[in-house]
Each structure stands twice: as structure tokens, then as C-alpha cells.
Amino acid sequence: MICLYNFFPDTAIETNQESAIHALLFVSNRPKTVQEDYFQLLAIAVDIFTHTWSLSVEIQFYFLVPFIFLFATKIPEKFQYFYYGTIGLLSFVYFYSSLATIAFNSVFARIWQFLIGMVVYLLGISKSEFQYKVLNNEEDLESDDKIQLLGDEESQEISECCPNEKFSTLLKYSQPAAYTSLGCLVFITVFPLVLPATVVRPLVTMGTGFLMLISDENLILSNRFLTYIGDISYSLYLIHWPIYAYWKLTCDGNKYLLVASLTAAVILAIITFETYEKWYLKLSSTSIGLIVVMLFFLNVVVINKDEISDHIDSIGRNFSSLDNVTDEMTVGCEPLYPSAQSKMCKANFTDFEEHIRKEKPDYAFIFTRYMSIGAPFAKNVTSFKDDPIYQTMKEQMLKFISNIKYKLYILDALPRINRGVISKIAPMIKNETDPVIIDNLLVRPAEYEMARKRHAQLVKDCKGKCVMVDYVPEFYNNETKTFRYFDERGFSYWTTPSHLSPHGIEHIRHVWTDICTNL
Template sequence: MEKVSTENKRLDLQGVRGLAILSVLGFHFLPRIFPNGYLGVDQFFVLSGFFMCKLLRKSSASLNSQTIFGFVFNFYSKRLKRILPLYLLIIFVSLIFLIYLFPKPAYETNLESSKRALIFLSNRPATQAEDYFSMVPDLHFYQKLNQFFQLSLAIDVFTHTWSLSVEVQFYFIIPIIFLFGIKTIPARFQMHFFGILGIISYGYSYLFCSRTKAFNSVLARIWQFMIGMIVFIASEPDTNTLSKVSLLENCDLENQNEDDALLKNASSVQEEFENFEESNSPTIIKLLTLGSMVGLVLCPSKISSLFLRPFFTIATGLVMLFSEKDSFLSFHFLTYIGDISYSLYLIHWPIYAFWKLQLSYGSIWNLSLLLAFGLSVILAVLSYEFFEKWYLKLSRRTIAIICIVFLMLNFTTVYHDQIEKWIQSKPHKNVPRLDGIVIGNVSYDDANRLNNEWSVNDYLNTFVPTCKYDDGSGPFGRCNHTGLEVYKGKFKILIIGNSFAANHGRLIHQECGSKARELVQISISACEPLYPAVKYGQRCVDTVEMFKKVVADEKPDYAFLTSRFLDIGDPFAAGVTRVEDDPIYKSMKKSFDVLVTSVKFKVFVFMQIPEIVPSNIEKIVEVIKNKEDLAEFDKSFVQRNHTIARVRYEKMVQGCEKCVPFDYDSLFWNRTTSTWRFYDEANNGLSYMTTINHLSFHGLELVRHIFSNLCSSF
């Protein structure tokens, strides 16, 4: 898949490369129509084996004038020079788009895969949700509700980098294999040597590997690279044999007759090969093989890979062997597709993934898919013409600097949450911390005490000291925040929600008060502003209507919709598979649209967190103190996940220009254990939550920077 030099380029091989990338695109964009298109990747591996052998044999001609280290380094630098700059750039751009355009669950689940992609380990065994072949959807895929909710988790934006990982991993072993071959194996047996290695690799993939492992493992793919190497040796019999003789002539040989035999062998092999080329046999073999390959890719029925993969791999080798100067494969359009194939391969999948998550709406294709395909091609052309061609002319030193810069950008982006969290953990302005922690970690006893106090005093802590409550209603009613006149702010800010709004009141005052001319807070316990909780009856029905009226009357410049999910987290109704058809979503969307029209600039919408098991809070410190399995403890912490609520909220804010979603998932999701962690392990178990499912003062400090960033934006 990496680019080849234009020097002495065989146009027919670029045509093969063009057919390969078209097969892959068909498989990715229209998997039901082209279920066998994945074989294009197998063709790429054969092509890579061919060009690797070409580079190694060319370098081996000067092996006596350079060290083995220099020989290997020269190979690595040339290969990686072609792959790394564009590869690292595409990963970086994909990460940026993940942060700002993709749904939050997709971003979170792709962080780990991006790390593997950066170190070329994307070909590790996939989980069922990540299985490459899952791109060919089941007929009833969208009727399976649990899969519907996991759709955004199943799309790995970096899944296509698995093939580059296989290729780069092969780079690390091929110089050793090649050196062993030319140093120890007579020239006339070198094809046999590579052939035996290929047979061993294929046997390993067939006898000892699962389907997934055989697909991803570099050891199970060596046979395809070997076929490419064999094709190169077979297509250059005179050059290769005489090159071997040249090497041997420089050695201290005991038997000069062996040299003579090799020279005679070179002449006879060349004569036989030329006679074969003059017959019609190569043309017939090429046409039959190429026609069969195209037919198999176009076949709308999925064919067993046990037959298809070895046939396609060998067929690719035969076509490459007999296709030099072939008019069809050298056709300009096809060769140009081959030229841009590396860019097209790297660019198309992230764009397709975005379409799948945001623009497919459950369908297998639509007009947006056609636009995604067109955009992929246009960007690939621009990438090839203005980036690939440019950097391939640069020196190794310059390329190395570019790669280091891209690596730094990538790792900074991958770990930006941790960096931001570390920065925000520094003393913030002149506002005292709500949790009272000044410096250092608290003891186990203090952690236990604070956890208990925050839960016991949860209701009292929802009283905001700066609030002037109407009619003695307390925290669950209306309040006008005071003390704003000293800041001379110019905006009217409104906070609405259930008790979660009151829970956040003092934090929002501290971070946004300096921008506010007026800061109004309205919270109603146990009632969501957008959809009435059934078990609370008419009270919550009235609350939804009340919030509509209040927002219309207040006409705020900015509004915070800060509410914990209740019924909005309920499963879809029976038979509903699309969020647009869900009755709860339609009701909350209708209410939300009314609210948004009355807000002048922005509505900040909280995107939910899981509901916890309250009784676990009192266990936290003991679990940490006793060094128990925290991952297992974490799993027992979640009483009700927020996945369905997020699906509804994300769909609700989609396309809303005034809407700014914010959430806490990255702060509570532990990527090491893949569990939700609602306590501070480093602080001996300080809880981020209370038993009322509110944020504790320690939890509010954890999210402070989010509100600081939101409020600094206006």
C-alpha cells in the first residue's frame, strides 16, 4: 500500500495496485455488493513483497562495501520514509476530527486503537465488535437493539491500519530472511527457499490460527509477501542469477567450477524464459487469471476465504509475472488510481466511519455515502499531488524531523485529556476548593469522613450561598444569584434542570459569574426539564411546561441544561429501532426545540453519566486500603448505564447550531481497566459522587475546568 518510486516504475504494477484499492473501497463502502473486496489487501501484500525484494537485491549489490547494519538501516529508512509522514498525518487529522465531530463514545473507544496504530500494533486480535468482517452487516442488524446502541462503539476509525501494521512488522524480519538466503542458499535454490518459507507460513495460518488470527498475524501473512518476492526473482532471472555470481566472485571460493556452472545456468535460464515469453502462453495465463480475479471481486455472494485467499494471492503473482507493459493494466486512469492508492487507503476509512456514525441513519447507503466516496478521492488526489510528491523528495534528516513533529502532535492529542486534567489540577484562580483540600493527599480516615459528610449533607450542599431563593423554596425552585455587580458582566445566564442543576449551582457561579449580568437558577427535584418522569405523575408534566414558559420569559443569552436522566434513560419502545421513531425522544426533542428558540447565543447541554449504586460509596476506602481488585469493584458500581440517554441527547443536539454538549465521560472512564471509576484512587478513595447520585465537592472540583472552558468562550 505504500508508494513506490517513479524511477523505473512498472506501470502495469501500478495498475494492479489500482485494482486492489478499488476492491478495498468496494468492500468498505458497499460490503453487501462487494463482499469479497477485502482481497485487495492480499494483493497489496504480494506487491509489497515484490518491491521489498527489489530494494533488498539492489542494496545487496553493494553489501560488501557496507556493514550489515548499514544494509538493514538503509532498507528501513527507505521503507519508512515512504510510509510514515502521511500515515502519521492522517492519524493526527483523524484524532482531531474524533474530538470535534464524532460522537463522544466513538472518541473514547478510538483512543486506545489510535495508540496501537501509532506503534503499528493495530493487527492485534480483534474483539467481536471490532471484527473486520463485521463490516458485512447481518440482514437484521438494525433490528437488534443492543447492536443499535453499540454502533458508535463498534466503528474503529483506525481499523484499516492493521494492514500497515502487518507490513511494518514484516519489515523487521525480512532483511534477516533475505540476508540468510543470499549468504547461505545457492542462487538456483533461492526461489525454493522463499517458497518453503511461504508454505510453512500458510500451513501455520491454516492449521494453527483462528480466522481472525490468520487475518491479522504477520506470521500468517508471510506466505503472501514470499509470493511477491518469488515473482520478482522469477521475472529477473538473468539479473538475479548474475548478481549472485557477482557476489560469489568477490568471495574466496575454493571451487572455480561452481562459478562456471552458475554462469552457464544464468544463460540457459535466460534463454528458456525468453522463449516462453515469445509464445502465447503468458498472455493466455494473464487474461484467464485477471478475468477470474475481477469476476470474483464483482461476485455479490461471499465466497469462502479458505479457497479465495490462496487463489487470489497466487493469481496476483501470476498476473505480475506476465503483465509487464500490459496495455490494460498500464491504462493511465488505472495507474493513477494506483499512484494515489496509499493516500486513498488511509483517507477513505475515517470518512466512511463518520458517515456510518453520523450520516447513515441506519441505511446501508444513501446520497451522503456517495459524497463521502467523492470526498475521499478528492482528498487522496490532493494528498498525493501536494504532500506525498513533496515529502518523497526530501532528505532522510528532514523526513525524520517531520515524523518526530507528527509523533509529538499525535501523542499530545491522544493524551490531551490527561494533560488538561493535570493542568486543571493546579490551583485555580483565587477560589477556594469546594472539597477543602489544600495540598497533598488525604488519609484513609479523612477520605472516609469526607465521603460520609458529602453524602449526609448532600441536601444542605445544594443550597448555594450566593442564591436568593424565591418564597423560601430552598434549592429546588428559583434563585437569583447575588454578588454579580462587582464583575460588571453583560450576559444573562440561566441554569435549569432537576436537582443536578442545584448540585452544580455554586460551581457555575464561581466559574461563570464574572460574565453574568444576571444568573438565574431553576431546579425541580426528580423532574427532567424535557420529559416528565412517569412515576412522579402530573407534577413532572407540569414541570416540563413550566420550564418552557420560564425560558421564554427570561430570554437568556446563555443557558445550562444540567439534568440527570430519569425516564430519558429508559429502553426504546418495543419495535423501535431508530431513535427518530422513539416516543421519548420525540417528546424531549419537541420540548427542547421550544427552549432553544428563546436562548440568544448558546445552550450548554449535559450529556449524562451512569447512575451508581449508592451503597458502594461507603465501601470505597476499605476496598482501596485492602488492595482489592478495583476493576471488579468498579463493575459493581454502575446501577444503570447512560448509553440510551446519551443516544437520545446526542441525536437531540445534532444539527443544533446553538447547542454545545459537554460531558464527564473522559474523567470517569478508566482506560486501563475499561471501567467507570467514580472515586479518586490517588486520594485514598475520595468519592466523586454522593449517595443521591450528585457530584460530591471533590467531584465538582474534578469537572471545574469544563465550566471554566465553557464560560471563557463567551
């Protein structure tokens, strides 16, 4: 959250404040709409808590498993496998019969996967055949010490004498079977085509369980390097996605920076594991409990820092509305698509359409900057016909124009700025820095072209009622082939929060004067 506030674009903050609360309460796997499809969210990469759905499923199962396990203890041992199998089967049927979005996120559609892990544990215990007895006195202790003094050779003979018949054949071929299973799982992972989840999920889950059962002392899986990757994997799971999301939002698809991001994620995971994880795992339960409570409340404060700060600032002060802004007005949401699927923008999304329907204006204007509509196509989407973002935009646009008498004016997308460079423009101009260098530092072209393509398609589908208003001719320098967001004296057309400055407003004023003249 601290990195979000300091390094991420402002447009990502509200979405992630809401998602952070879901992650903190372990409900990131709540029921999703079609627009909140997991793979769609991966493609957009605005939500830095997208990956916490699996952690939520896991924690929710930890609430269920004591009841499942304790009930099993009341059942005769010979029926326990049947009991676990029945629960797993019911969960498996629920998984297959549910919608894809529900099956992906629901803990009840995942119980069968966790139960495979429990069965692997139980089979592993019966495979080991360890026996324990309580020592009641010193004679028993002395007797036990004598047993421990058996020579290695004799001990080996005993262990190999009577292996568990149930697993003798399995253990004999365990190494070849392990390598075969590992090869199959790797093949499925790298397979270039998307395989159906209804086939892959059970195959991979059961294959992994089988691999865990037979892979003792496997030369590959027991390798120190791979084992260490396993050690840092939880930290890497938590850390990698926010770093990738930052790259996706700010680096314009630069592949070298993507490699750097991956490297940074691995290094941070190692540091976290070697310092924080190893440290807290040595603490008592009481100390860990206190740390959890402290971190929980610190997170609540950080997530709600804006509201808390506003409340503190308002104590003893009387604020009046600035520039006639009222509570009924909305800011920061795209009318054609619920930006980042945030709660506020979903609510405003229906409000926009309702206001147009009630007022039935002659003309309407959309001034918002592109946010979610600039996201690239989701995986396997190649046309606007299959693009869920565009289809939502089109559906909303058709609702608008059915209640607009003449025209709907839409402000087209323009590249965003790196706001940290704003304060450096004048010093660089003073130092006679090449303006093109400043252009490249200041402009963030990521995703604006995709937003323009969706707008262009929208005009085609708009039945002649949509007009695009374009600032690109006002800011694009044809000589240098770059966007020029400042004048020759170094005065910026933009403010720090990525809005037009008064100087910038004057720069584009004639665009709107011309439109008004022609109405």
C-alpha cells in the same frame, strides 16, 4: 484525531483514542476477541483506525524480512527458492490451522503472502537477465559507450535472439494470460456471495503475483488513469475509512451523502498525493526521519490531549469531588455490552455483573444511552440468534436477573441530537422558523431503532423480570410526526454534550415518580 474531536459524536472519542495508540505503534492487528471481529467492526464503523490492521502487518513484516533475506544469502542460490518455499509453506500451514481471527491478523499467518511478492521479484529479475560490470578505467568506459551506440534494430535482434528459455513460452502468451487472470480476479471481487477466506485469500494473492509477473505493457493495467489510481491508492486507503465512519455515524444511511463521502475521499487523496507525498519523497532520509519523529510526538500529544490538559489545569489547584462522584463510579459504558469494545468498558463490563452478584438488589436500573447496541446487524446476520451484540446483551442480562429479586428497569433508546444545533434553537424560534425544520435539524435518528429492537427482544428473553422505561412518548410530537426536543419558547431539553438539561429532567421527572410510586 483533530477531526474526531471536532466533528465525530462524543461516544466515538474514547474508542478511537485507544485505537490511535495501536495504530501509532503498528499493533492494530493485535489478537482480537470474538466481539472485536474485523467484519463486526466494519459493520459498526465507530473505530476510524479499523483499517490500519493491514499497515501493522506490513510494518511488522519489514522488521522480519531483513533476517529472512540475509539468511538466504548464506544459502547456495539453487536452494534459495526451496528455502523461501519452506518458510512460505510453514506460514501457509499456520494460516490454515489457526482460528479465523488469528489467521486474519497475525503477521506469521501472512508471511507466505509477502514471500509470493519476493518470488515474483526474483523471477522478474531472472526474466530480465540484466548484467552489470564495474568500469575500472577510461578504456572500459569508451568501450561501454560504443555498445550503447548500437542501432535500435540491431539491439532488438540481440534481445529477441536468445530469450530466457524458462520464460519464452510464458512471455509468448503473457497478454492473454494477463487478461484471463485479471478477469478472474475481478469476478471473485464482485461475486455476490461470501467466499471462504481459506480459498479466496491464496487464490487472489497468487493470482495477483502471477499478474504482476506477466503484465508488462498490458493495455489495461498500464493505462494512465488506472496507474494514477495506483499512485493515489495509499492516500485513499488511509483517508477513505474515517470519512465512511463519519457518514455511518452521522448521516443515517443517506446514499447521496455516501457518494459525496466517496468523492471527498478521492479528492483528498489526490490533494495529499500531489502535495504532501510528492514533496516528502524528494527529501533526504535525514529530513524524513525528523518529520517522522515530529509527527509521532505530535500524535502522542493530540491523542492524550485531555489527560495533558487536565494535568496542566490541576497544577497548583486542589479539586474536590463534584456531586459525590467518586473514583469507583463509572461513566459512559453500556452495562449490557462493552461499548465500542474499549478497554475501559470491557473492564467495567465485568464490574457491573460482579456488583449485582455481590449486592443482590431487589431492583436495579440501567440509565445509559445506547451506543454500540444500536449498531446494525453484521454482514450475513439476519436474526438476533446470530447477532453477537444481542447474544452478549442476553448473556449479561441473564447474569443480572439471576441476582435481582424483583425487577430490572432499562431505559429504552431515544434518538440523539446534533449538538451544534442546540445554540441555534432560540434564534430560529425568534425568526419564526417552522419547528418541524428545527426538529429535523436537531434530531439524529441513526441506529436508535436497532437499539430499541434489541431491547424489545431482551424483554422477551428476560423471564418477566425486565421493564422498559420509555421517553419516546414524552418527546415525540404526534401532530408533526417528529421528535420535539425543545418547548414552545425555544428552551432546549438537552445540553450541548447530549445530556438532559435541568429543563429536560423536569420534563421527564413524572416518569420516574410514577415508577417509584408503584414500587
